[in-house]
Amino acid sequence: MLLKRxxxxxxxxxxxxxxxxxxxxxxxxxxxxxxxxxxxxxxEELAAFVKEESAxxxxxxxxxxxxxxxxxEIEKWKSLHGVEFTLITNNYIDRxxxxxxxxxxxxxxxxxxxxxxxGLRARLQLCFSRVSEPLDQIHVRTIDVKKLAEFSxxxxxxxxxxxxxxxxxxxxxxxxxxxTEIVSKLATExxxxxxxxxxVADTIKLTLKLKNRTITSCLMEAAEAAGWLVELPTMKLxxxxxxxxxxxxxxxxxxxxxxxxRIAEIFExxxxxxxxxxxxxxIETELDALGSMVRASANFVKSRNRIAVFPKPxxxxxMEKKDx
Numbered sequence: 177m178l179l180k181r182x183x184x185x186x187x188x189x190x191x192x193x194x195x196x197x198x199x200x201x202x203x204x205x206x207x208x209x210x211x212x213x214x215x216x217x218x219x220e221e222l223a224a225f226v227k228e229e230s231a232x233x234x235x236x237x238x239x240x241x242x243x244x245x246x247x248x249e250i251e252k253w254k255s256l257h258g259v260e261f262t263l264i265t266n267n268y269i270d271r272x273x274x275x276x277x278x279x280x281x282x283x284x285x286x287x288x289x290x291x292x293x294x295g296l297r298a299r300l301q302l303c304f305s306r307v308s309e310p311l312d313q314i315h316v317r318t319i320d321v322k323k324l325a326e327f328s329x330x331x332x333x334x335x336x337x338x339x340x341x342x343x344x345x346x347x348x349x350x351x352x353x354x355x356t357e358i359v360s361k362l363a364t365e366x367x368x369x370x371x372x373x374x375x376v377a378d379t380i381k382l383t384l385k386l387k388n389r390t391i392t393s394c395l396m397e398a399a400e401a402a403g404w405l406v407e408l409p410t411m412k413l414x415x416x417x418x419x420x421x422x423x424x425x426x427x428x429x430x431x432x433x434x435x436x437x438r439i440a441e442i443f444e445x446x447x448x449x450x451x452x453x454x455x456x457x458x459i460e461t462e463l464d465a466l467g468s469m470v471r472a473s474a475n476f477v478k479s480r481n482r483i484a485v486f487p488k489p490x491x492x493x494x495m496e497k498k499d500x
Contacts, residue, residue: 214301214316214317214318215317215318216317216318216319217302217317217318217319217323218317221302221304221315221317222302222319222323224304225285225302225304226326228285229272229285229327230326232440233440233441233443233444234271234436234437234440235268236440236443236462237436237439237440237443237462237465238268238329238331238332238436239329239331240461240462240463241331241332241436241439241462241463241466242329242330242331242332243263243265243330243331243332245463246263246332246335246466249463249467250263253467253470253474257470257471257474257478258340258367258474258478259337259338259339259340259473259474259477259478260337260338260339260340260342260343261335261336261337261338262335262336262338263332263334263335263336264332264333264334264335264336265330265331265332265333266330266331266333267328267329267330267331268327268328268329268330268331269287269321269324269327269328272285272286272287272324272327273286273287273288273289284304284305285302285303285304286303286304287300287301287302287303287319287324288300288301288303289301300318300319300320300321300324301316301317301318301319302316302317302318302319303315303316303317304317331436332436333435333436334433334434334435334436335433335434335466335470336431336432336433336434337431337432337433337434337470337473337474337476337477338410338431338432338477339366339368339408339409339410339430339431339477339478339480339481340366340367340368340391341362341365341366341368341390341391341392341395341408341409341410341483342390342391342392342410342431343365343366343390343391344388344389344390345365345386345388345389345390345391345394346387346388347386347387347388348362348384348385348386348387348389348394349384349385349386350382350383350384350398351383352381352382352383353381353382353383353384354377354378354379354380354381354382355372355377355378355380355381355382355398355402355404355485356372356374356377356378358382358384358398359372359377359395359398359483359485360372362391362394362395362398362483363483365391366391366409367481368409368481368482368483369481369482369483370482370483370484370485371482371483371484371485372484372485372486373485373486373487376487377402377404377485380402382398382401382402384397384398384401392408392410392411395408395483395485396408396411396427398485399485403487403488404485404486404487404488405425405485405486405487405488405492405494406483406484406485406486407482407483407484408483409430409477409478409480409481409482409483410429410430410431410477411427411428411429411430412427412428412429412430412480413425413426413427413428414426414427414428416495421491422491422493423489423491423492423493424492424493424495425492425493425494425495426494426495427494430477430480431477432473432476432477434466434469434470434473438469439462439465439466439469440462440465442459442465442468442469443459443461443462443464443465446458446459446460446464446465455468
């Protein structure tokens, strides 16, 4: 009888061990849920985005003031104001990559690269929040770049206005010519006043042969060859340190930038500006808005109209020559 009880208890223990062993085994791996597939932008969503973006003052100004449209105007302004211009362009699609544009109540749209697109424009996503939704409610749709053809155009991002001494000369040469004569000739080319130590500069004779260089660059080359310093309308000498044995100076460009954002803002507020400031001519178009800014910028850069050339003290070191 005792033997039967021992055998029964052993069977129960063995059964418990078997059950416990099965329960402690690692559970079978669960399948990883797939990321929800991003839907393609619908015709309605695309139309809403195009309508919203096309209504922005910046878009209207960028379309109205294209590089081709501005080219003849720039030539007129060069002659009228006696200044130089540099156009900095960009593609409008790049502007769409701007998270957070829009008012606090929506709608808000922007474009981003697909994470799997390796930074290429060919795979894009359109992101947006609707008017009735908070800004943290974001919808993402895939969008073919071909559907953004309306925004695939180059526009003028910035117009840089510079003094006439930023004009490029096809060629400039001087053979055994005094520093005074070289400075005088180049200053006449850009209509600038100039000052030079002629009692010393007349004894310095230089030979220069330069091609496709700005008047600024030619003057800097002449001064450097003579071991002198030059201060120009487009370059400002900035003293960066002082000591008895060493003074460091650097050249800093002087110019005026006109941004497309500012042009769009002036055009949008033209009624108030025409009423209070009474500009002549009145601002009626985006081109008028730009023209008013060109006049102000030209007056600013022309207010620095002096070229000064002077011997460089022995303790002065030019740290950086920012050419053109």
